[in-house]
Amino acid sequence: MRVNFTVNGRPQEADDVWEGESLLYVLRERLGLPGSKNACEQGECGSCTVRLDGVPVCSCLVAAGQVEGREVVTVEGLAEYAQQRSRGTGACGTSLDEARWWSAQGTDSGTGEGTELAPVQQAFIDAGAVQCGFCTPGLLVAADEMLERNPNPTDADIREALSGNLCRCTGYEKIMDAVRLAAARQGEAV
Amino acid sequence: MRTNGTPTQLTQGSRTRGGIGESTLRPDGTLKVTGEFAYSSDMWHEDMLWGQILRSPVAHAEIVSIDTSEALATPGVYAVLTYDDLPTEVKHYGLEIQDTPVLAHGKVRHHGEPVAVVAADHPETARRAAAKIRVEYRELPVITDEASATAPDAVLVHENRTDHHASHVSHPNIVHRQPIIRGDVEEARRRADVIVEGEYVFGMQDQAFLGPESGLAVPAEDGGVDLYVATQWLHADLRQIAPVLGLPEEKVRMTLSGVGGAFGGREDLSMQIHACLLALRTGKPVKIVYNRFESFFGHVHRHPAKLYYEHGATKDGKLTHLKARIVLDGGAYASSSPAVVGNAASLGAGPYVVDDVDIEAVALYTNNPPCGAMRGFGAVQACFAYEAQMDKLAAKLDMDPVEFRRLNAMSQGAVMPTGQVVDSPAPVAELLRRVKAMPLPPEQQWLTAGEDADVRQLPGGLSNTTHGEGVVRGIGYAVGIKNVGFSEGFDDYSTAKVRMEVVGGEPVATVHTAMAEVGQGGVTVHAQIARTELGVAQVTIRPADTQVGSAGSTSASRQTYVTGGAVKNACELVRERVLELGRRRFGTYHPAWATAELLLEGGKVVTDGGEVLADLVDVLGDEAVEVEEEWRHRPTEPFDLRTGQGFGHVQYSFAAHRAVVEVDTELGLVKVIELACAQDVGKALNPLSVVGQIQGGTTQGLGVAVMEEIVVDPRTAKVRNPSFTDYLIPTILDTPTIPVDVLELADDHAPYGLRGAGEAPTLSSTPAVLAAIRDATGLELNRTPVRPEHLTGT
Amino acid sequence: MDFLRPASWEEALAAKAEHPTAVPIAGGTDVMVEINFDHRRPEYLLDLTRVGDLYEWEVGEDSVRLGASVPYTRIMENLRAELPGLALASHTVASPQIRNRGGVGGNLGTASPAGDAHPALLAAGAEVEAESVRGSRRIPIDAFYTGVKRNALAADELIRAVHINKADGPQQFSKVGTRNAMVIAVCAFGLALHPGTRTVRTGIGSAAPTPVRATVAEEFLGAALDEGGFWDSGRIIPPSVARQFAELCSAACNPIDDVRGTAGYRRHAVGVMARRTLMWTWESYRGTDRATEGAA
Incomplete structure (x- = not known):
């Protein structure tokens, strides 16, 4: 079957999709967006978390056909999404100005140094919340959405909001640090 | 052909500074938070096929027949392989003992053992085809514990063992046995005022790394294969893969893909040989990605253990003796079992001074899932038991459990039950x-x-x-x-290639090792070492591959020590050659070139007094200085097979x-x-x-x-x-x-x-x-x- | 496999009538796991996410008509006053991501004894609104669960909504798992006080082949409260009554040993949860509550 939907503000079409395929598979294997991760494919780890019409969901449990006409934001689009939110435009998609701005930034081809990041992405790097990094994309999408809803979370709030995202490397302490840091920076910026 | 997800080199430039001792940030951090970091399951190749493994639904059975005809006839299927299709006489692999069949032959020994592999144009096609392979099993009784493994009439999990442990074990279903005997336990027991005994059980733990076993094998024009995979030790994989494929090692080019955690679970091979076999058979790139269900069958687990402990102590709280027996369930294949036995035995007394010790550790062959490396192996199981014993002893002596431990704690200079003197701080x-x-x-x-x-x-x-x-x-x-590093006489070394040259008007160091970065941060540390030793800001970390010498395994807490040591050593050699170059070019201008201790700092050659002699840019000019060198820690020796004594x-x-x-x-x-x-x-x-x-x-x-x-x-x-x-x-x-x-x-x-x-x-x-x-x-x-x-x- | 995408409820019913083996999928939190792990290959997937009614709820005078696909997150956020037991149960479902997607219709359709919504529905009193092209009917919740992962739906029927009685008294929900979040129930317990009718209702999850009520325990407690005049006096329930209630709840279980827990533990834990939830709800009823509803 064919599926048309929007990913990170850009219209996408996937063809010859097998009806049993998940949104996760379509993103990773058909659209060249492997940022959403395939750790369990049973909704028990959160590494594939994306926003579907704004709501964080496990993309492994969304049938590809269910996203027809819907909007998806993945970790690859998180920086842009956060940027638009902070500008208050609310809309997705890249304006001409933004496109020029993007190309004007020098980035390091190797490490992506210089890449514009969402505050929560930068906080994960700065706090040492990334080790193997396989849980990171899902955690970032979930944490970013929580901070959008709840800019001043308690520790218990953070833990509850991230309780669907498993991490095997860090013991979560530096993930807590990162989210606290992102919240604090977000507070300063306002 | 297009390929996505091949690893790129990581360059940390002017934004990140910091030598050793500083909390510099990961060079791969930005890629990991933007979703661009390419893990082994992210690999994609135009025209690639998907591999699927058919696994045994039972734990122990003879394979009566395998019929692949219906699977092969499925549209979209390119290959179906069984044991009979293996191309050479080498059909087994293993880290220490080559007892693991690439595909089951005549018999399956554990639930989930690979029996056949399929390559097809879509994962669903491959799954459906695998389901059409007809395998007839005749079930055998299962060996599940020490009693069933060592019973006189026990079915042998492996017949006709010829491995180097076979001769010193009392039963063919015992992989390895290591006693550690020191002093006289019978005599010491008489000095004990209190004795506590315990029988402890440690369950089977899984590494549960989040990135599933996966990779991509791409057939090459020279008849070889390029393999992108997540592993802990590229060269150990290579040593096991190449003979099965019938290829010289240089024709199996391995590159480390992004690794989604490891914790020991990637020391053994998983999909590597299967993907290569299918790629070479079909002439197409083949990707294999386990799902989570399969991952539980796709790697070894932590050995479950039964531990029998007896400790004695005097009434003033000094340990008199330890008698222990540790039984580890190795499952169907040996994997790291011998090393786990060595660790459990030699570390079985814990960090305590106890002079009279009698420990025996064994690992069994059973039909349970194969067990091998997981973080802390052997030592983890023992620690659970001896620490429970310490609390029991403290309670029996009415002492504070921490005080009791401190009273018996080892310190530098202590003698281990193996006779080894602990020659560094033991706080x-x-x-x-x-x-x-x-x-x-x-x-x-x-x-x-x-x-x-x-x-x-x-x-x-x-x-x-x-x-x-x-x-x-x-x-x-x-x-x-x-213990840190590989023990018992293993030649534990690593290799680093370090290059220094001027790029874009700036001195740049490039570090190339085969170290598997599995999340631990080795790449961060290598850049720090290069900055410290070579005084540069820009460091490039090349992707780990088999184009450079072995780095050994990312396990045993050893990589910062051993590959870090190799990088430091190579940097020092590069520094000497850079200074030679400087002496040749500028030595006549300043006497300090000949007389002073010289350092590389801030892109310059400086004396230990801080005087700047030259810019590295000028010293290097158009030349690149490159060194590839092996580095090894001091040697260890095997434990004596009867007494367990040795500098292990x-x-x-x-x-x-x-x-x-x-x-x-x-x-x-x-x-x-x-x-x-x-x-x-x-x-x-x-x-x-x-x-x-x-x-x-x-x-x-x-x-x-x-x-x-x-x-x-x-x-x-x-x-x-x-x-x-x-x-x-x-x-x-x-x-x-x-x-x-x-x-x-x-x-x-x-x-x-x-x-x-x-x-x-x-x-x-x-x-x-x-x-x-x-x-x-x-x-x-x-x-x-x-x-x-x-x-x-x- | 075919993917059917009805745009309306009528189309969905027509599709289900035409393909009775079609597997309805909404949140996907059960169906997709089975597909991903190759446990199931339905001939037809019937996607219900385009049927807008299923995502709506109406609060009536006596009951709430809850669309089958209203996500658990919405229930937690919007229906705590009307459906406190179900809101608490919703909060224990899997993870935030799953709660954003899954709804009560899926729990009922799968009819796993471990479904988190069941004990709350049993305790509150509910009816399942099932419909087919043949017509609509309401199935009382007590008659809905017919066996292990079996329910009273006919092959051509779909669940449209659940009608749940609005709380007329305190309700509680408790679930035991071996992890502090994202865990399938080892066993679960729901309790609702109904001061209007002076009755008590219960629901037990994961401790019998189907979700069940502890009817003997309910009758015992109802009688004890009535005879002792507790509803009027608001006196503390004597420990002996609470203990017997707990024992009768345990006795209502018919559990098995499985990888998540033993039968013996399940019986024991249901008893503990019965006693605790009774204390919490009763304290709340007495109006002296200090810690009744948790921080859900």
Whole structure:
């Protein structure tokens, strides 16, 4: 079957999709967006978390056909999404100005140094919340959405909001640090 | 043809500074937070096929017949391979003993053993075709424990063993046996005022790394194959893969893809040979990605163990003797079992001074899932038992458990039961003192301002099982000892290639090793070492591959020590050659070139007095200086097969934990409130990363204390919970705050004085949690993980 | 496999009538796991996410008509006053991501004894609104669960909504798992006080082949409260009454040993949860509550 939907503000079409395929598979294997991760494919780890019409969901449990006409934001689009939110435009998609701005930034081809990041992405790097990094994309999408809803979370709030995202490397302490840091920076910026 | 996801080099430039000892940030951090970092399951190649493995549904059976015809006839299927299709006489592999068939031959020995592989144009096509392969099994009785393995009429898991352990074991179903005998236990027992005995059970833990086994094999025009894969040791894989393919090693070019965690579970091969076989057979790139169900069958687990311990002590609290027997279940194939036996035996007494010791460790061949490497192997199981014993002894002597441990704690100069003298700092008593001195978390943190209970902070969490009823607090302590690096005479070395040249008007160092970065932060540390030794800002880390010499395994807490040591060594050699170059070019202009101690700092050659002699840019000019060199730590020796005596380990690592738990004693649910850790790391090359390692290791220890266990049906030897629905690992709501106190007491034998750090925190975490639960409940609890049934007697 | 995408409820019913083996999929939190792990290959997937009505709820005078696909997150956020037991149960479902997607219709359709919504529905009193092209009917919740992962739906029927009685008294829900979040129930217990009718209702999850009520325990407690004049006096329930209620709830279980827990533990834990939830709800009823509803 064919599926048309929007990913990170850009219209996408996937063809010859097998009806049993998940949104996760379509993103990773058909659209060249492997940022959403395939750790369990049973909704028990959160590494594939994306926003579907704004709501964080496990993309492994969304049938590809269910996203027809819907909007998806993945970790690859998180920086842009956060940027638009902070500008208050609310809309997705890249304006001409933004496109020029993007190309004007020098980035390091190797490490992506210089890449514009969402505050929560930068906080994960700065706090040492990334080790193997396989849980990171899902955690970032979930944490970013929580901070959008709840800019001043308690520790218990953070833990509850991230309780669907498993991490095997860090013991979560530096993930807590990162989210606290992102919240604090977000507070300063306002 | 297009390929996506091939690893690129990482360059840390002017934004990141910092040599050793500083918390510089990961060079791969930005790629990992933007989703661009290419993990092994992210690989994609135009025109690629998908590989699928057919696995045995039973644990032990003869294979009567395999019919692949219907699978082969499925449209979209390009190849179906069984044992009979293997191209050479080499049809087995293994880390130490080559006992593992690439595809089952005549017999399957464990649930989930690979029987056939399929390549097709879509994963669903491959799955459907695999389901059409008809295999007829004739089931055999299952060997599941020591009694069934060593019974006189026991079926042999492996007939006709010829491996180097076969001759010294008492039964062919025993992989390896290592006794450690020192002093005279019978005599010492007479001096004991108190004796405690215990029988302990350690459940089967899974590494549960999040990135599933996966990779891409691309056939090459020269008849070879390029393999992109997540592993812990590229060259060990290569040594096992190439002979099966019938290719010289140089025609199997391996590159490390992004690794989504490892923890020992990627030491053994998984999909590597299967993907290569299918790629070479079909002439097309082949990708294999396990799903989580398959992953539970796709790698070895931590050895479950039964441990029988007897300790004695005098009434003033000095240990008299230890007699122990440790039985490890190795499952169907040997994997790392011999090394796990060596660790369990040689570290079985723990970090304590006890002169009279009789320890025996064995690993069994059974039809249970194969077990091998997992963080802390051998030492983890032993620590659970000896720390329970320490608490029992302290209780029997009416002593404080921490004081009792400190009284018996080893220190530098102590003699291990192997006769080895501990020749670097061993601050066991100090680590215990430090965790005990940390402030305790406040009581009843779950009471909110309005005096309502915040269930998120109570046992049961969001499930709303208690609002404080039945909740009792407990505190427990534990300390452990782990060896660092490969032991028992293994030639443990690494290789680093370091290059220095001017790029874009700036001196740049390039570091190339085959070290598997599995998340631990080795790439961060390599850049720090290069900056420190070579005085440059820009460091490029080349992708790890087999174009450079072996780095050894990312395991045994060894990579910062050994590959870090190799990078340091190569940098020093590069520095000497750069200085030679400088002397040739500028030596006549300044006498200090000949007389002073010279350093490379801030892109310049400076004297130890701080005088600048030249810019590196000028010294190097158009020349590139490059060195590739092996580096090895001091040699170890094997343990004597009868007495276990020998200089077996290169370094020891120590950590201590204090656990604070709250237990709902009526429902048997546990909430760990805090897990404080103190650890000696010799030198923290990157403090942020070291603390991250300690917190991560601590949490894996917590998991196996209260929830993690692969459950194997003892009647069928089949795995009952191969999923993340029923194999539970801690969520962020199960994990407490983990304050960490890092000591840095240098080991003069090691580069920068560092001490391998990755595993020690996984040892003492589990027994500390168990001790805290015992403290809260008064129960004996000789088994881990603790289940609610054990706490409620139901 | 075919993917059917009805745009309306009528189209969905027509599709189900035409293809009775079609597997309805909404949140996907059960169906997709089975597909991903190759446990199930339905001939037809019937996607219900385009049927807008299923995502709506109406609060009536006596009951709430809850669309089958209203996500658990919405129930937690919007229906705590009307459906406190179900809101608490919703909060224990899996993870935030799953709660954003899954709804009660899926729990009922799968009819796993471990479904988190069942004990709350049993305790509150509910009716399942099932419909087919043949017509609509309401199935009382007590008659809905017919066996292990079996329910009273006919092959051509779909669940449209659940009608749940609005709380007329305190309700509680408790679930035991071996992890503090994202865990399938080892066993679960729901309790609702109905001061209007002076009755008590219960629901037990994961401790019998189907979700069940502890009817003997309900009758015992109802009688004890009535005879002792507790509803009027608001006196503390004597420990002996609570204990017997707990024992009768345990006795209502018919559990098995499995990888998640033993039968013995399940019986024990249901008793503990019965006693605790009774204390919490009764304290709340007495109006002296300090810690009744948790922090859900």
